[in-house]
Amino acid sequence: MDQLEKTVSQMKYDNSGLIPAVIVDCKTRQVLMVAYMNAASLVDTVRTGKTHFWSRSRNKYWMKGESSGHTQQVKAIYTDCDKDTLVIEVEQIGAACHEGYYSCFYRQLTDEGDWKVCAERVLDPKQIYKK
Amino acid sequence: MDQLEKTVSQMKYDNSGLIPAVIVDCKTRQVLMVAYMNAASLVDTVRTGKTHFWSRSRNKYWMKGESSGHTQQVKAIYTDCDKDTLVIEVEQIGAACHEGYYSCFYRQLTDEGDWKVCAERVLDPKQIYKK
Numbered sequence: 481m482d483q484l485e486k487t488v489s490q491m492k493y494d495n496s497g498l499i500p501a502v503i504v505d506c507k508t509r510q511v512l513m514v515a516y517m518n519a520a521s522l523v524d525t526v527r528t529g530k531t532h533f534w535s536r537s538r539n540k541y542w543m544k545g546e547s548s549g550h551t552q553q554v555k556a557i558y559t560d561c562d563k564d565t566l567v568i569e570v571e572q573i574g575a576a577c578h579e580g581y582y583s584c585f586y587r588q589l590t591d592e593g594d595w596k597v598c599a600e601r602v603l604d605p606k607q608i609y610k611k
Numbered sequence: 612m613d614q615l616e617k618t619v620s621q622m623k624y625d626n627s628g629l630i631p632a633v634i635v636d637c638k639t640r641q642v643l644m645v646a647y648m649n650a651a652s653l654v655d656t657v658r659t660g661k662t663h664f665w666s667r668s669r670n671k672y673w674m675k676g677e678s679s680g681h682t683q684q685v686k687a688i689y690t691d692c693d694k695d696t697l698v699i700e701v702e703q704i705g706a707a708c709h710e711g712y713y714s715c716f717y718r719q720l721t722d723e724g725d726w727k728v729c730a731e732r733v734l735d736p737k738q739i740y741k742k
Contacts, residue, residue, distance in 0.1 A: 484724030502633050502642055509640035511633055514696045526720065559726060560715035561708055565645045567716045577692055584691035585698045589657065593615030595690060 484526055488519050492564035498534055499566060503576065505583075506555040506569040512576035513584040515544075517566065529554045531570060550574035580605035615657055619650050623695035629665055630697060634675075634707065636714075637686040637700040643707035644715040646675075648697065660685045662701060681705035711736035 481489070493499050498516040505512055517525065521532040521541060531544045531552040545551030552570035559566055577584040579601070586599040612620070624630050629647040636643055648656065652663040652672060662675045662683040676682030683701035690697055708715040710732070717730040 482724065487720070487724050487726065500631055500645060502645060504642060509642075511635060511640075511642070511698045513691065514631060514633060526724070557720040558716040558729070559718050559720075560644065561710050561712075561717070562715075565716075567642045579692050581692075584693075585689040585696075586692070587690050589618070589688040589690075593613065593618050593657070595618065598689070 485523060488522050488526075490563065491519070491522070491559070491566075492562060493518070494564075496536070498536070499564060501531070501533070501566040501568050503531065503552060504567055504569050506571055509569075510583055511585055512552075512570070512572055512582070522566070525554060525568070526557065531568060544576075545573065548574065548578070550576070552576070575603045578605065615654060619653050619657075621694065622650070622653070622690070623693060624649070625695075627667070629667070630695060632662070632664070632697040632699050634662065634683060635698055635700050637702055640700075641714055642716055643683075643701070643703055643713070653697070656685060656699070657688065662699060675707075676704065679705065679709070681707070683707070706734045709736065 491499055497518045500514055501517050502514050503512045515533040516536055518534045521534055524532040533542055535542055551573050554568060554570055556569040575582050580603040581599050582602045586597055587595040588598040590596050622630055628649045631645055632648050633645050634643045646664040647667055649665045652665055655663040664673055666673055682704050685699060685701055687700040706713045711734040712730050713733045717728055718726040719729040721727050
């Protein structure tokens with residue numbers, strides 16, 4: 481076991497062996513998405529420089545952008561005081577959101593207590609998975 | 612049930628009834644912490660304008676800053692395409708981290724695969740809970 485594998489093994493994973501990763505734009509610090517990593521996907525994220533995750537809904541290991549081409553180039557990785565969360569600064573190719581928005585967080589809570597779209601799409605979502 | 616309670620009830624909570632909230636500085640967009648909310652703490656966060664959470668480790672409802680005085684004034688709340696995560700922009704009083712750092716994410720992964728402290732403490736951690 482090398483130093484990276486040791487460090488990764490010492491993170492606090494949840495009961496499913498996962499840790500949330502907050503993906504942030506390296507230039508603007510905008511939060512782009514939150515997804516989950518297991519130890520293997522975190523090691524691969526560091527070694528390849530591209531974000532890898534574990535999908536809880538599809539129960540599947542995946543590299544961000546593997547089908548869309550919208551990969552994330554890793555610039556820096558941070559952890560918190562509890563070592564149970566990651567913040568990863570990336571350079572985002574295309575858009576992070578499969579809906580065509582640059583960030584998945586494109587809805588803001590209004591004073592009336594409802595969600596309102598607060599961003600413009602940067603890509604036609606129909607085109608995203610044709611690349 | 613009013614509009615806010617309806618909106619909150621439609622979020623996708625995990626099996627424990629929780630949703631992760633990424634707390635971000637409203638001026639710099641720095642990620643300060645990640646904590647978990649249930650429906651009640653999300654409603655209280657909106658209604659009081661101060662962040663409220665559910666502590667998984669202490670199994671307890673809490674307002675950020677209730678013992679330290681380091682509250683977070685809510686400026687904006689966003690959700691993602693899946694409605695299973697929140698991003699909350701706040702004005703942070705004092706420091707977000709109980710270790711005395713402004714952000715909990717004060718450690719960066721080095722090229723050697725180890726964590727290194729990358730921020731300065733803004734508060735003496737011994738003083739934080741004496742306020």
